[in-house]
Amino acid sequence: MRDLLLGLAFMLLGAVVLTVASQYPTMASLQYGPSLFPSLIGGGFLIGGLVLSATQLPTLKRQLSGTDANVGNIFDLRSVLVSLLPIALIIFYIFASEFLGAALCLAIIMFVLMLVRKTSLPLALLVSFVASLTIYFLFSRYLLIPLPEGLLNFWG
Template identity: 50%
Template sequence: MKDVILGLGFMVMGGVIYGIAQDYPTLPSLQYGPSLFPSLIGGGFFIGGLILAIGSARSVVGIVRGADAHRLVDIRGLAVSFLPCLLVIFYVLCSDLLGAALTMTLIMVTLMRLRGVSWLLAIGVSVVAAVAITLVFSRYLLIPLPEGQLGLWG
């Protein structure tokens, strides 16, 4: 059941991403514009979610008909499955205040601790990875990331 719900969730997110990307401006001199990659990502989410939901539908029908009806919904497993999506929303909402580096660090620590990594290793790896990502994007690729209103980076 978890996979069916996840599949439907990814289909909805893919549709929303694709719809939002269609509102992006187009460039008159190019056949593609800023909406190309978000549209591809949204389409991939939708197709992947559809495949996941259809592939899991048989097992749900078997569980409903069979003796394993108590395994129909695993709330903890479902919450853990949606956590990365919720953390992306957290990044979008909080990166302007906290800054990209601190927000990425918090997200990575959360995901690593969820998998049972020790606090010391999770914090160390997260800080190094966030600083490396921020440096690569801001210094080498010249893509500005939110510095945050707290003034912790920059």
């Protein structure tokens, strides 16, 4: 059931990305424009979600008909919430990165994911801090990709 719901969530997210990307302007001199990569990502989400959902339909049918031994285990709320956590954290990054900054948002996201996977608190703090700073400096200083600095504007 968890994979079915996760597949449906990815299909919904892919459809939203495709809808938003289709509204991007096109460039007359190019055959592709700024909507190319978001459309590819949205299409990948849509197809991946469809495949994930379709592979779970026979299992769901067995569970609902009562021929499966795990009939009582159709819906496990914690598993569904853990499966949807990465999507929620991506949405958190989208809304909070301008205010908090990319480095701090990445650290929070990694810390939460590590705690959910039952990593010890000191290790989760250390790894999320070091990894987020490493990713931030690689992207902003070496690849010259402008990332939101947010509250940590003193690095400039």
